[in-house]
Amino acid sequence: MKNTFLKPRQVSVGGIGNVTKLVMGGDSPITIQTMWKEGIVPVLNSEQALISIIEQIQKLQGLGCDIIRFAVPDMASAEALCKISQRTTMPLVADIHFDYKLALRCLEGNVAKIRINPGNIGERKKVEAVVNACREKGAAIRIGVNTGSFPKDIVEKVEKGLISRAEGLAETAAREAGVFDELNFDQFLVSMKASSVKETIDANEAFASKYAIPLHIGVTEAGPLIGGLVKSTLAFSHLLTEGIGSTIRVSLSSSPENEVIAGKEILTECGLRQGGVRIISCPRCGRNGFDVHGFVDRWQSDLLSMKKDITVAVMGCVVNGPGEGKHADLGICGAGDSVLIFKKGEIVRTIREENTQILSQNADIAFREELESL
Ligand code: SF4
Numbered sequence: 001m002k003n004t005f006l007k008p009r010q011v012s013v014g015g016i017g018n019v020t021k022l023v024m025g026g027d028s029p030i031t032i033q034t035m036w037k038e039g040i041v042p043v044l045n046s047e048q049a050l051i052s053i054i055e056q057i058q059k060l061q062g063l064g065c066d067i068i069r070f071a072v073p074d075m076a077s078a079e080a081l082c083k084i085s086q087r088t089t090m091p092l093v094a095d096i097h098f099d100y101k102l103a104l105r106c107l108e109g110n111v112a113k114i115r116i117n118p119g120n121i122g123e124r125k126k127v128e129a130v131v132n133a134c135r136e137k138g139a140a141i142r143i144g145v146n147t148g149s150f151p152k153d154i155v156e157k158v159e160k161g162l163i164s165r166a167e168g169l170a171e172t173a174a175r176e177a178g179v180f181d182e183l184n185f186d187q188f189l190v191s192m193k194a195s196s197v198k199e200t201i202d203a204n205e206a207f208a209s210k211y212a213i214p215l216h217i218g219v220t221e222a223g224p225l226i227g228g229l230v231k232s233t234l235a236f237s238h239l240l241t242e243g244i245g246s247t248i249r250v251s252l253s254s255s256p257e258n259e260v261i262a263g264k265e266i267l268t269e270c271g272l273r274q275g276g277v278r279i280i281s282c283p284r285c286g287r288n289g290f291d292v293h294g295f296v297d298r299w300q301s302d303l304l305s306m307k308k309d310i311t312v313a314v315m316g317c318v319v320n321g322p323g324e325g326k327h328a329d330l331g332i333c334g335a336g337d338s339v340l341i342f343k344k345g346e347i348v349r350t351i352r353e354e355n356t357q358i359l360s361q362n363a364d365i366a367f368r369e370e371l372e373s374l
Contacts, residue, residue, distance in 0.1 A: 014091035025214030031066035062305035082109025166202030193220035214246035288316030290334025
């Protein structure tokens with residue numbers, strides 16, 4: 001079938017001060033975003049609070065996160081975001097509703113992008129003030145439309161059944177984008193989010209068939225970890241396979257770490273992100289002689305933060321361990337009262353110990369040594 005979707009133009013995000021510069025759209029790699037889940041005002045009066053946020057941002061960066069959005073509901077948050085943006089290389093996004101002055105304040109810092117909708121700001125001169133400040137600073141904008149923020153006339157059309165909600169999303173986004181076109185500003189992305197997979201797909205397809213504007217894709221209010229993952233995976237794999245989506249956010253009622261890991265797994269499995277550590281692990285069953293779940297929980301973040309391009313297998317027992325994990329560069333499995341470490345299916349270490357706690361600690365030490373030798 002002929003691909004009828006337009007290739008998105010490029011938008012530059014970041015590159016202000018020490019902030020990493022990203023390019024979204026065109027043939028650029030697809031970036032992973034998450035959203036900060038706490039208030040940030042404490043950083044205004046506490047160096048410790050600021051250091052703690054910077055360290056958490058670094059951890060997310062290590063996991064593969066490219067960009068982080070922060071809610072900016074008031075001026076104190078805008079000031080706090082400026083402060084954070086001057087202490088990290090991570091491109092940060094200010095999420096603003098209604099008050100254009102918050103956007104202007106954020107742009108005094110090194111904020112990479114503003115998420116704001118022209119329709120929310122009100123008067124044209126306020127929209128122009130934000131656009132001019134972004135232009136001057138080199139910051140980008142994201143128009144973020146969702147099914148709860150339709151203008152009145154579109155709500156009516158949807159209610160009368162004249163258009164679907166997905167068409168309503170695409171029409172609203174096109175209208176908002178039109179305002180920036182009139183101001184001759186093209187450094188913006190668009191997102192159209194619904195909480196259903198079908199509406200998210202339909203809206204993004206409808207928009208991408210008409211406009212070469214890079215899309216931030218996401219399913220909004222996707223739900224808790226499992227439900228949210230399923231919805232985002234279905235929507236993203238469909239859209240990404242069609243070449244739609246320049247940046248993604250897996251929205252979960254869970255931690256930013258889980259959102260980033262999920263985004264990375266989706267891109268890797270869609271063949272859109274190469275390298276890094278791939279973890280394969282067995283579900284565990286009655287044959288297990290090794291706490292696979294505990295090991296994976298303990299090691300997941302560390303492994304996924306490594307720059308190595310390897311596969312690691314974590315298997316419960318020797319029956320299927322080294323055999324099923326043969327293609328893994330490094331593997332670990334239980335074998336009765338022992339733990340085995342193997343490379344490409346060949347056993348390289350056997351750790352024996354009766355005390356299970358000491359066995360687990362010794363296995364971790366041996367595993368780290370073998371990992372570092374790769
Ligand atoms: S590797 Fe062993 S413990 Fe894990 S699921 Fe397979 S048989 Fe069960």
